[in-house]
Amino acid sequence: MADPMRIRAQSSGSGATVRVLMAHEMETGLRKDAAGKTIPAWFIQQVSASLNGKPVLSAQWGPSVAKNPFLQFNIKGAKAGDKVAITWLDNKGDTRTDEATVS
Amino acid sequence: MSAWRREGLRVALALALAGVSATAAAQGKSAADGIAEYRKMLEDGNPADLFEAKGESLWTTKRGPKNASLEACDLGKGPGVVKGAFVELPRWFADTQRVQDLESRLLTCMETLQGLKAAEIAATPFGRGEQANMEALAAYVSAASRGQRMNLPQAHLQEKVMYEVGKRAFYFRGGPMDFACATCHGEPGKRVRLQDLPDLTKNPGDGIGFAAWPAYRVSSGELWSMQRRLNDCYRQQRFPYPGYASDVTIALGVYMGVNAKGAESIAPAIKR
Amino acid sequence: MTTRRDVLQTAGRVAALLVAAGVLPEAARAQAAAPWPAAAFETKSVADLMKALGSAAPVESKEITVQGPDIAENGAVVPLGAATTLTGVKRILLLVEKNPNILSAIFELGDAVEPSISTRVKMGQSSNVFAIAMTNDGRVLYAAKEVKVTLGGCGG
């Protein structure tokens, strides 16, 4: 089971700035271990964000997104108390969803 | 022959002093500005937060053969007091009759409270098993003192002795490259490659040196406690392998921590 | 021998199964509808990438900015973002020219999201980075900048 994300959603101007940190190895599949064996690729492929249950953003990622990924975006019209949910899905089928309240 | 070569040295030095420093300064500045910009971009969104959150949950989770949490752990300010403990470590502990740093004290608590085996954890490679948990716990405990100033006690005789031992270890030269800690960290204003080297013989400033670790290491994508930081310093010094939570590492912690008195802790920070 | 493509296809099947079983949350279902574009993530050049995505070639524009440092202290984590004054942006792509595969990320923006996104990527060496924006009315625009990746620390 993957570790939880850290999501911060702060209202700013007419919307909210969302900053997300995800705990994930983001292994490229190009590296070798000490014994010279290729370490298999293991990375988040899909990310989606919703505001109060309505999808607002989706993303497709390759293995060159950095380990423990960071994502920042702005949602127009979001206000304090709104719920922002983030879901990721990796190439092994593991997934995780976390939620934060706009403050 | 030798006098003649010394003359050569004098000529070389004079030429070196006259010629190159201006160029170096001009070029160094623009690269340093670029690095400063890069570091600023990373500050907002430090993955150390992920480890801090994990550590907080580990602290309160019942684990180990004794099925206990760490909530009764005494980090020096009484059982269960986490806030403010980090900036006073390493310090003397009466129950173990030892000066202990954060990691060695966590080992004591994991053994006495949870029944985990401290020696086994100390022998586990960094980043694996209970060592991964140690790093998360170190992130959590240090974060609880973020913004406070380093204030290590020096009242106990053994704390003073460990400072003196740490000072000697800091200047101890050895290995095939003749390096000591002081080779890189004994003077202000130096860099290795583009990385600034804090002068650890005095307070190097807020959030610098001892007051910045544990830290998230961008290069490995892992949280490094001071124990791991020192381990890699010794690796680069080409020394043998320092034991985890060994006395030399704790003594160095006392030396650096006491020297950093008054520096604001920003741990867990983010580092290259 | 399991190839990368096999793994990806398996992942897709697993996701579909999870969605069918109601295990995956609603947000993930929306994703599963748009499969991960494996071919696009295997391209080595902007031209091949645009072909894989069925898009026109991008045109350089001052209306889009690519945000990244001039110098990265470590290639393992390089902040990279895009912002644009354009309206009707539906997609933003982030690319690193000299990486083994050029495409790092695709962002599909709903109407409620501003066309301004930041993430962090890995870079194997100094390289140009690109941000490409695609609009609802079919415009494909880009901006580029160079990011120098330095060797750091003791190098051992």
Add this chain to the structure above:
Amino acid sequence: MKHKTPALAATVIVVAALLAAGCGSMPSSEQLDQQALAVIKGSFRAQGIATMDRLHQDQGQAACSSAQAPSEAIARQIQDNALASVKWPAGGQYLGDWREGEKLAQNGRGMTWTDAAGSANGGSCYNCHQIGKAELSYGTIGPSLYNYGKLRGVADPASPTSAAIVQYTWGKLWNSKAYAACSNMPRFGHAGLLTEAQIRDVMALLLDPKSPVNQ
């Protein structure tokens, strides 16, 4: 039973206070030196090629292991011994290939417990010195070596007028302590970090008029 606890706690506090006040007194500086040595020896273990003999200090390492520089007499002795240890290049061939020298200067690997026995070492030069102008990532522990040969008037490294600086540079690379007892620089030849051929290549990087260092 419970009412006894405060008394017990009080006893503990008194004992702790005694300890805190220092039942013993501070050891002498020499005793602390001994204690520090014991702590160091007891804290490390051999790992891979990084064996425990690396903690055995020679005269120079021991004399340069404090904030205080050694006496002038001892420093002179260290320098003389170091200079006497320098192995001068076979056939008077001081310079190799500056391209190989640049690679060595960039390479900071070797001799750690994660390196395999017999693996080639780098020179780690850029860790501490500016050298070629193209490399922005350079350290400042040592002086800048940019234009090293040019600034020292080395137009032809083989000419007699260049001999002093060429030989000094070889000696510095072979055993840096020949010219400064407590130099921070490793003894690349003396400690077997670089081979004679590799030192020639680093020499060329610094002194060959065609090297980018001298452009």
